[in-house]
Amino acid sequence: MDFVKYLYIAIRAALDAGKSIMDIYTDPNSDFGIERKEDNSPLTLADKASNRIIVSALSVTPFPILSEEEKQCPYEERKTWETLWVVDPLDGTKEFIKRNGEFTVNIALVHKNVPVLGVIYVPVRKELYFACESVGAYKLMDIDSANQPSMDVLKKNASRLPSAMFHQGIVVVASRSHQSEETTRYIDNLRKKGQPVTLISSGSSLKICLVAEGSADVYPRFAPTMEWDTAAGHAIAKASGCEVYHIDEKTPLTYNKENLLNPWFIVKPVNK
Incomplete structure (x- = not known):
């Protein structure tokens, strides 16, 4: 089944959601309305506004929606969903609150448990990553969310991923907010193999995008994430010739599991 006809709907939803986030982010009088969820993670007015826009936009499709900011359906119902949207309306809420720009939609x-389409929008940078398994992965710079270019125009102005990027040694991207001891050990083991290792720190799903585009060689994640944190990036990675593996570096992550918590994983090109 070809899902490319749904790509434009997802792109428009991400851009519109990004605009709503930026309206709050740039308001000098906004305190972001920060609340705490049951797991003590932060929730802001921007998370809620983005979620409303995305859920409304995707509701025109025939597929159910699994969003971080919606009440989760019981697994007995979810397991019957062959195809579904997986959404994080504001990935990197902590980075949003810190105002460092490293948050995404x-x-x-x-x-069938595999990400086949993905859209990641970086509102502060006006960068858009999008992919579908039948058309490949793309990155579009300096996109104005107020405009509504057609899908043909988007593809024409975008760069196909991975980009031709050259660097010495191994570039590792790691979490800005959640770097663990296991990640440090993984990086140390790479250094012991004799190649120079450069470490890049980044927030949100941008880390997967950096591997997909070729800016980084590997992203080890030895800390908790949820399916909505990785699904879009996973689709983009797959379409660019990368994969999101369990730590065995052989078994891809799957989605719509009974437990929506991801195992630890490693993002890397398939042939490396």
């Missing part, structure tokens, strides 16, 4: 379409 993540929208993925998952079919």
Whole structure:
């Protein structure tokens, strides 16, 4: 089944959601309305506004929506969903609150537990990553969310991923907010193999995008994430010739599991 006809809907939803986030982010009088969820993670007015826009936009499609900011359906119901949207309306809420710009809008379409379409929008940078398994992965710079270019125009102005990027040694991207001892050991083991290792720190799903585009060689994640944190990036990685593996570096992550918590994983090109 070809899902490319849903890509434009997801892109428009991400851009519109990004605009709503930026309206709050740039308001000098906003305190972001920060609340705490049951797991003590932060929730802001921007998370809620983005979620409303995305859920409304995707509701025109025939697929159910699994969003971080919506009440989760019981697994007995979810397991019957062959195809579903997996959404993080504001990935990197901590980075949003810190005002460092490293937050994204993540929208993925998952079919038979595999991400087949992904959109990641970086509102502060006006960067858009998008992919579908039948058309490949792309990055579009300096996109104005107020405009509504057609899908043909988007593809024409975008760069196909991975980009031709050259660097010495191994570039590792790691979490800005959640670097663990296991990650440090993984990086140390790479250094012991004799190649120079450069470490890049980044927030949100941008880390997967950096591997997909070729700016980084590997992203080890030895800390908790949820399916909505990775699904969109996973689709983009797959379409660019990368994969999101369990730590065995052989078994890809799957989605719409009974437990929505991801195992530890490593993002890397398939042939490396």
